[in-house]
Amino acid sequence: MTSIPEIPLGSNVIGLGIDTIEVSRIKESIERHGEHFLNKIFTPEEQSYCDDKSDSAPFYATRFASKEAMAKAFRTGMGKEFGWLDSEVVHGDAGEPFIKLSEAGQELLEKVGASKVLISLTHLSTVASAVVILVS
Template identity: 35%
Template sequence: MDEDQSLLFTPLVSQPDMPMPDWLFGPGGVAGLPASLHPTGGVNVAVGVDIIEVARIRRVYEHHGERFLKRVFTDLEIAQSRGKMSRLAGRFAVKEAICKALGTGMRGVGWREMEVVHLRSGRPSVRLHGNAKKRAEYLGLNAFDVSMADLAQFSIAIAVGVQVAPPTNSPVEPLSTTTQTGILDE
């Protein structure tokens, strides 16, 4: 490869040895890319990050109350947040970051399918259920690590999924294209 030739790394969006979904690269597909794709190999990671204003979570909660909480958070997440909007916002940001790492956005993955819990040490961890778990398995993600930070005005989170072993070859149904966006747009 020429030293001057650019290299475009392939995002972790499918199983190794599977063709990349052409739609991922826009109207021109893979053929329209400015450089050749470099396939993933070895230890692969999928990263997502999100930041949210605590005031947005507060406004949605004030407008929708328990309905909002029950739609987005599990009972354990609500209990561990102890009524603090910054902690709920942090969990919301983690869920958004996980969706980005899974490469789905909120399409086909439910809010409560990602559960952000604190271990005894206080460190956040995540449990995946339903379609979120299926998507992680499809990508061969063997572990997820999450971190979040809360301030009075903002909460930020990062999620890192690690693929250290080949993914299972079990057939996985494609995730639905139904979106759950708009929860904060009201």
């Protein structure tokens, strides 16, 4: 079995995660499960931001991808240690995305030795992606 490579001493990259999802999968989940799906995966603030768009599905999809990318960067997967609502995409004054962590998410960030989360989001009409880098 191959082990996870060690991060070199002196490096400030603690974790990296990426995720891509078809926008149609998120759209279908919203149509099929409605508020139950939205409330399980997205914070009220994320829902408000996405619902304000003429086509909300790509925006929900980028946020879904960001949560998956966070779980990959933490090396936990989605579950008990890091859940869907433990991270939230928020925006700066210029519209740039940032990650806001829950208390449990912030504790996990500190536990892995990171202090900041860098994120990049992108979407087309059919796919959405997110890249997350944890840095010390």
